[in-house]
Each structure stands twice: as structure tokens, then as C-alpha cells.
Amino acid sequence: MTTPLELSPQSTVTICIPSYNREDLVGKTLDSILAQTWPAWEAIVVDDGSTDASMAVVSEYARRDSRIRLLKRGRGPKGACTCRNIAVEHAVGRYVLFLDNDDLLAPFALAQRVQVLDDNSRLDFAIFPMLLFRGEPASADRQWNIDTGEDDLIRLLKLDPNCQGTGTLWRRDSFVRVGGWDETLHVWQDIELHLRAFTSGCQYTKRLDLPPDTY
Template sequence: MRDAEGRVTDTPVVSVVTPTKNRLPLLREALDSVAAQTFARWEHLVVDDGSDDGTAEELARRAAADPRVRYIRRDGEKAGANICRNIGVRESRGEYVVFLDSDDLLDPQCLADRVALMARNADLDFATFQTSVFERTRGDLGRLYDPQLGGDHLLRFLYFEAPWIITAPIWRKTALLRLQLFDESLPSWQDVDLHIRALASGMTYLRRPEVDHHVRWLTEPDRVSIQQRRSPRHLEAAEAILEKFEAVVRSGPGMSWSRQRALCSLYFFVAENWVAAGHTSIGLKLWRQVRRRQLGSPLLHLTGATLLRTTGLRGPAGRLGARLAHKWKGWMHLRSEPELIRA
């Protein structure tokens, strides 16, 4: 392995981790984008989640030509992209980690710029860069994933309006290990959970406006149907995840009014789905827990309970309740904090 000055070195500085399963045509493009980096001290760990499309043969060929490419076949019963990401981080040797999905691309200077930024700022746990969204070729949509750099990033993750996606950050590996990586016990939302834990724990980070990577906007149908989202198993899992989010936020720098409101909104969303699935009593029980946890005001609790009961009715009354609940959720989201209202 040679660095930018042509010196031979065996130790990578940055590890790129890519989970994949049966995406070989797109994976080739992602691999090529890493191979084209101007910074040479990288390793690319591709963790295969069970491909049968020739991925193993392609990676064997590339690894033989360039030992910086490392192919890992996932073993064990647990599967999924974040399981593979955890495997990749544990096997990595670099000081820094970048996650790259198998259908996304890095610009040639991406790793050089990211490593230089982290080296200049020894206090940073991670830094994020701007994301360009494309469909077939880089820049074809002329869109950024999220142009807004400021604001309360933890609050946005709580509202599931992620200000950045998995490829945007460069992590100090020690920071990821302090977070204990992705929570493999969660059935979903593991990436949101990771970023919520990082922000709530007060990790030091920086957001940069430069675009250095490109995320493919695939128009694939949603794999989770409404019926699946309203199944008891899915809703019970959602409750467990929200309880974890709440505990993480409470353990962090403080539970602001806005963050309380975001958690209330998420709990109401799950309660509303219980009602829509025909389990009004369970939905109301969950909403009562929000009151007992002292999230939100008594008026908010009363309004939410009334809307849940109305939504659970049959016929026009139930449809009206659902429309009012939808408007109320929007009001909860957009309403300013009390001191801003008084001003």
C-alpha cells in the first residue's frame, strides 16, 4: 500500500465499510469510487450479507489485485445491513471509519478531505459532509439531501427528519466503540438510534457544507405495508424503541420543551396506529404512559386522548377524528416554544 507521496505503508488510516447483498452491478460502481481516491491509506471492507450473484468472485478478484480491498462473508443467524456494519467496524484497522452503502459513490477527494479535517480537529468525534442525491449519474437530479446545516439536529432525528444519512459522517473509530456500535437488538431504526445516542451523549462534531459523496435515489416500493406497520409485533417493537430514545435523551444534556414535544408526537403516532389496528384500549394505555412520564402538558394529554377515542369510532366520526389528529400532529411539530410565542 502506498500513500499520497508514494511511500509504502501497511496501516490504513481510514476504513470504508460497505454492507451488501445481491447488488453487484451497483457495488462495482461503489468499489470503483473508493479505488479512485486521491488518498491512498484506506481499506475497504465489504461485508456480504449472503449474496449469490457473483459478489464473492468479484471481491476475490479485486482483493487479489489490491490488498486494501477486504471481503468478509457474514456468518451467524443475525442478518441485515447494520449487523454487517458492526462486523466491518470490529474488523477495521483504520483510525477513522466511513460507511458507504453499496449503491452510493464517493468523490475522489472525499477521504483526503475528511481525514485532513479530523486530523486538524483532534477533539472531533465525527464530522458530516453534504450529500448529493442522484438517480443514474452523479448530479443528474441537481438536488442536495438536506441543504439546512444548522438547527437542533437531535430534535430532527427525533422527528425522523434525519439531517444527514449514513454515508455523510466520518467517525473516529474510538467514538463508535464508545457508542457500542449499532444496537443489534432493535428490529429497525438502528441508524437513527446511533445518531440519537451520539448527539444525546454530547459528542463533539462538525457539519461541513462541501458535497463529497452521492446517494442513489432508488424508486423501490416500500417493503413495509400499512398492515405490517400496524401489526402487534411491529407496534410493540416501536414502543420499545421509543422508550429507548426517551431514556437516551433524558440521560443527555437536557430534555428541552421541543424534544419533549417530539417524543410526545412519536408516542401519539404509535398510539394512533394501535387505534387504527382496532386496539383502542392499548393505544390509550400507551398515551397514558406519556402523561405518567411527565412529557407534555395536561392539555396536550387530554387533547391526545380525546382524538384517540374519536379516531377509534366507526363511520364519519372516526374519519373526522383521523383528520383532526393529522392536523394536530402537524401543529405539535410546527408550534414554537413558549418563550418564542410570548416574544
């Protein structure tokens, strides 16, 4: 195991990962986190009742690096939203980022995102560009969180996902204040969360001029 890192809440990003039966991919997600140039992070994987070997994979990563923690969903309802909220409840970091267990971060992702929020204390969250790939990241051919010039709230009401959850970095206090993920939903969770954020007066920015940092 690595020497335990003293994590300051003021500088730490908590990466929240719900996980269910992804033994073939979750290790790649964790590898992309370990490759970050920003060292002040913790990754909390919340198991949603996996029946494959994925939790054994995560346990081995946690054994090797104390910044990785594995939790089991201890309450209902089952689903990714519940797991994400549980991770936030155990978070240390000032900032929270939500990844799925088949997502990958570019090595510069956390450093790029933290700088944006650190440079503007009034922001509750910031939205960053993402790329969609099939198979390997080199095949990425579609960008998410693009700007069309239309009002963001109008786009969400049209179910146009202009702020997919993985592309957002939140201040943890702001995320909690908005009310967290709606645990009754299994689709359109990102849209519902950001609708609440927009209509509650959250301050945000879109840094779609920056390089895509999530796949």
C-alpha cells in the same frame, strides 16, 4: 495484486461496506474508492449472504488490490447493521466511513474528510454533504445532510435525517464507545445511531460548506 501497502492506523480510513446481491453496482462503488486522492484506506466488504455474483466481483477487486478485503457475515442477525459492525471489528483505521454497495465517493472525499478530523482532535465525528442521484451521478438533484437552522437533536426526534450515515466520518474509538449500529434495526438506523451519539455527549461538526463528496 498491488504491492501491499503499509497502513498506519493513524492515517488510515476503514471503509465499511455491507453487501447483498448488487453484482451490477458494487464494482462501481469500489472503483470510486480506488480513485481516491487519499491513498491510506482499506475497504472491508461484508457479504450478507448474497445469491448472485456480487461476491465474485468483490473477490476479483480484492485479488487486484490488497487494501480491499472480503468477509462473510458469520453471525446473526442478518442485515446491514450487523455487517457494518463486523467490518469495524476487523478495521485497522483510525477513522471509519460507512458506504452502501451502491454509493459513490467523489475522488477528493477521503482527503477532505480526514483533514477536518485531523485538524480538530476533540471531534468524535464530522458530517458532510451528500447528493442523491438516480441512474448516474450527473443526474444528482437533491442534497442530503442540509442545515435548516433547527437544532440537530430536535430534527432527529422528528425523523428528519440531517446526518445520513454515509455522510459521516467517525473516529473508530468514538464509534465503538457509542455502541455501534443497533443490529435489531432494519430502518432508521442512521437516526438511532446519531441520537445515541448526540445524547452521549459526542463532539461533532457539520461541514456543509464543503462540496458534496458522496453520491
